[in-house]
Amino acid sequence: MRTLHAAALLRTGPDAEAVPGGAVLVEGARIAAIGPADELLSAYPGVRVRRWAGTLGPALVHDGPLPPAPTPRERVHALFRLGAAAVPAAHLTEPGLSAAVARNDVAVLDAAHSPALLVGGRADLAVFGDDGGCLATVVAGRLVHRRA
Structure with missing residues (x-):
C-alpha cells in the first residue's frame, strides 16, 4: 500500500534546506517519490495520507x-x-x-553515515517538532513510533 507522508517542512538530508509543503511517497519499504505534497496528491489519487506538523526528513x-x-x-x-x-x-x-x-x-x-531521502531508497523517515523532539518514526515504510 502506498502512503504519502506530508509535512509542514521537508528536509531530504541533514544539511539540506527545509522546503515547505513537501512530501514523501512510500510504497512498501521504499521511497517511490519525493516532492511537493500537492503534486504527489494529484499524481497518486486515493493514496493514504499522513500529515505531520513538524519537519519530515531522513531517520537518524x-x-x-x-x-x-x-x-x-x-x-x-x-x-x-x-x-x-x-x-x-x-x-x-x-x-x-x-x-x-x-x-x-x-x-x-558497517559505519555511521549521514542519512538522506532518495527515490528508490529505504523508507526510513522521522518527523521532528519545533522543540527537536521526535514526533514520528517510519522504519522500512512502517510507522513504528508516534508521539501522542
Missing part, C-alpha cells in the same frame, strides 16, 4: 550504544522514540540485541 543513524531499557525490544523502541532507524553493527554486541534489531527492521550499518 544512532551512533552509540542503544539506550538502556529492561529488554532488547524496549531498547530498540527507545531508538524509535529518538527518530533513529539505523545503528552501526559495532554497537550490537549484547545478547539478544541483534535479534531485536533484525525483528524490527532496523538498518545495521
